Amino acid sequence: xxxxxxxxxxxxxxxxxxxxxxxxxxxxxxxxxxxxxxxxxxxxxxxxxxxxxxxxxxxxxxxxxxxxxxxxxxxxxxxxxxxxxxxxxxxxxxxxxxxxxxxxxxxxxxxxxxxxxxxxxxxxxxxxxxxxxxxxxxxxxxxxxxxxxxxxxxxxxxxxxxxxxxxxxxxxxxxxxxxxxxxxxxxxxxxxxxxxxxxxxxxxxxxxxxxxxxxxxxxxxxxxxxxxxxxxxxxxxxxxxxxxxxxxxxxxxxxxxxxxxxxxxxxxxxxxxxxxxxxxxxxxxxxxxxxxxxxxxxxxxxxxxxxxxxxxxxxxxxxxxxxxxxxxxxxxxxxxxxxxxxxxxxxxxxxxxxxxxxxxxxxxxxxxxxxxxxxxxxxxxxxxxxxxxx
Numbered sequence: 286x287x288x289x290x291x292x293x294x295x296x297x298x299x300x301x302x303x304x305x306x307x308x309x310x311x312x313x314x315x316x317x318x319x320x321x322x323x324x325x326x327x328x329x330x331x332x333x334x335x336x337x338x339x340x341x342x343x344x345x346x347x348x349x350x351x352x353x354x355x356x357x358x359x360x361x362x363x364x365x366x367x368x369x370x371x372x373x374x375x376x377x378x379x380x381x382x383x384x385x386x387x388x389x390x391x392x393x394x395x396x397x398x399x400x401x402x403x404x405x406x407x408x409x410x411x412x413x414x415x416x417x418x419x420x421x422x423x424x425x426x427x428x429x430x431x432x433x434x435x436x437x438x439x440x441x442x443x444x445x446x447x448x449x450x451x452x453x454x455x456x457x458x459x460x461x462x463x464x465x466x467x468x469x470x471x472x473x474x475x476x477x478x479x480x481x482x483x484x485x486x487x488x489x490x491x492x493x494x495x496x497x498x499x500x501x502x503x504x505x506x507x508x509x510x511x512x513x514x515x516x517x518x519x520x521x522x523x524x525x526x527x528x529x530x531x532x533x534x535x536x537x538x539x540x541x542x543x544x545x546x547x548x549x550x551x552x553x554x555x556x557x558x559x560x561x562x563x564x565x566x567x568x569x570x571x572x573x574x575x576x577x578x579x580x581x582x583x584x585x586x587x588x589x590x591x592x593x594x595x596x597x598x599x600x601x602x603x604x605x606x607x608x609x610x611x612x613x614x615x616x617x618x619x620x621x622x623x624x625x626x627x628x629x630x631x632x633x634x635x636x637x638x639x640x641x642x643x644x645x646x647x648x649x650x651x652x653x654x655x656x657x658x659x660x661x662x663x664x665x666x667x668x669x670x671x672x673x674x675x
Contacts, residue, residue, distance in 0.1 A: 287329070287469070287478030288488055292429050292497040293530030299332055312337055322535055323443060323466055331428070331533025336501050337523035343505060346518035351511065353383040353391065357657035360621050365669035366661055368394050368600070369457070369615035377401035377449060378509065378516070381460060384661040385598060385619065387653050389566035391462040392598060394615075400450040404507040405525050407446045410514070411462035414562065414569065415439040416542075416647055418602060418615070420456030424449050427526045428536050429494025436542045436602075436645070437492070438561070440467050442535050446508070446525045457615065459600050459647060465564035473560075485546045485558075492539030497531075500524035542602070542645060547575035552583055556648065566653065567595075572646040574604070577639055586636035589627030596621050596655045597648065604644035608632050610672065618669065622654060630675045 296303040303316045319339050322330025333339075366384060373396040374380035380397040391411070400422070421434040426447040433439055441447060443466075473484035480487045502524040510517045540561070548558040559570035577585035586608050597620040606612050610629040620626040628636070657665075 287474060287534060289532065289534060290493050290536055291530070291532035292494060293334075293499070293528065295332070295334060295530040295532050303334055305336070316529060321444065321531075321533070328466060329442070329533070329535035331531050331535040333427070333528045333531040336499070336527040336529060337503070339523075339525075339527075341522035342519055343522040344520040346520065348518070349516045350514065351516050352514045353386055354659045355386075355656050356659045356662045360619070360655065360657050361623060363621065363624070363626060363670040363672075364619040364657070364661075365612075365666045365672075366617040366619070366664040367615065367666060368617050368664065370664050371396055371660075373398050373454075373456075375399045378406065382660045383658050384617070384664070385596075385655040385657060387651060387655050389464050389564075389651065389653060390649075391460075392649060392655070393460050395456075395458040395460055397451065397456050397458070398454040401448045402450065404509050404518075405446050405448055405521075407444060407508065407510045408441070408462065409444055409510050409512040411464050411511075412443050412467045412564075413439075413441040414461045414463065414467055415441070416459040416600070416602075418457040418459060420451050420453055420458075422449065422451040422456075424537065424539070425498065425526070426494060426537055427528050428497070428531055430496045430498065431492050431494055431537060431539045433492075433539055434541075438540045438542065439537065440540070440562070441537045442466070445537055447537070461569070461649060463564050463567070465566050467562050467564055467569075470560045470563045470568075483548075485548055485561075486540065486544055490540060490544040492541075494536055494538070497528065498526045499529050500526045502527070542571050542573060542647070545571045545573050547573050549576050550578060551580040552578050553585065553587060554578075556650070559648065567649055567651040570648040570650070572599075572606075572644055572648065574641065574643045574645070576641050577636070584633060584637060585639055585642070586628040586633040589625050591625040592620055592622040592650075594622060595650045595652050597626075597650050598655070600647045600649075602645035602647060604642070606644045606646060607636055607639070607642050617664075619655065619657075627673075629672055
């Protein structure tokens with residue numbers, strides 16, 4: 286996030302001696318500074334201060350290939366996936382089901398029944414965006430804890446060590462793994478990084494890490510690290526959450542879809558007004574309840590449009606999505622670039638005269654084509670591409 290945050294104890298000057306209380310200790314008299322950043326030394330970064338060296342690896346265990354199995358590499362078919370047909374699984378990582386992928390991202394769903402507490406996880410390949418469709422709990426990281434609930438986005442920078450605790454066993458998540466950093470939309474920020482007055486949300490809406498956990502523990506701590514598409518298991522010699530303080534711009538955060546303030550107009554507004562996040566390779570938009578267009582001859586339903594340069598994926602969260610027929614919670618539509626799509630038959634006519642909508646949905650528009658996994662094909666209704674025929 287392009288704004289500053291700090292938790293715990295930090296020295297008055299960076300890259301200087303930061304003494305532990307009580308003088309000399311067996312693990313050294315100073316806290317250990319670590320720079321946590323991306324894009325070399327050019328991207329967002331934070332400085333952390335550890336009780337123990339963050340470099341102590343005791344053992345390297347097995348590695349598991351996590352490469353998704355593809356069913357369709359060159360897709361030119363509109364598809365509808367029934368997302369709630371994904372079976373729940375106990376383990377947090379094993380519950381993840383990749384559905385649509387390219388070299389820039391993995392788009393998938395998960396239904397974990399249990400919290401991730403037996404090991405620690407780090408995605409060294411990608412930033413992660415989680416959308417909480419069902420469930421609540423806490424995202425615990427070495428930079429602090431973020432409580433979450435239905436409707437929350439959680440943005441977790443690559444390399445962030447975390448665990449996740451759920452309050453219930455009925456949890457449904459949308460996840461995106463991005464090989465480009467996830468930012469707020471550039472056009473909603475000034476050149477200092479502050480969100481502008483016309484932005485659909487502001488810094489007050491952001492859930493920042495709080496309640497920094499600091500564990501002074503040595504032992505065997507299992508860490509699972511995703512790197513180059515494989516999941517590597519390592520044993521760390523100290524508790525990963527041993528940070529006494531940190532400051533900077535690179536940290537996880539949360540944002541509720543219920544705090545997104547829609548932008549409306551006299552005639553139908555294009556999808557960019559719903560944009561919530563951006564990367565170099567895709568954007569994320571939030572569709573939320575809003576007043577419809579107020580021109581006397583307005584057509585609230587979206588006009589037919591061609592995705593020449595992007596594939597459009599919409600995850601339906603709640604409400605009555607006015608432009609579609611036969612859509613329910615957890616459904617996913619894929620509209621590939623190269624062919625036009627638009628409102629379902631009858632949707633345009635039904636929308637005329639309507640004053641508002643109560644829909645919630647998350648849209649991901651990619652700038653390169655998406656490939657369809659074998660798991661996604663099991664969820665495909667097989668007939669959605671014909672839904673515009675009358």
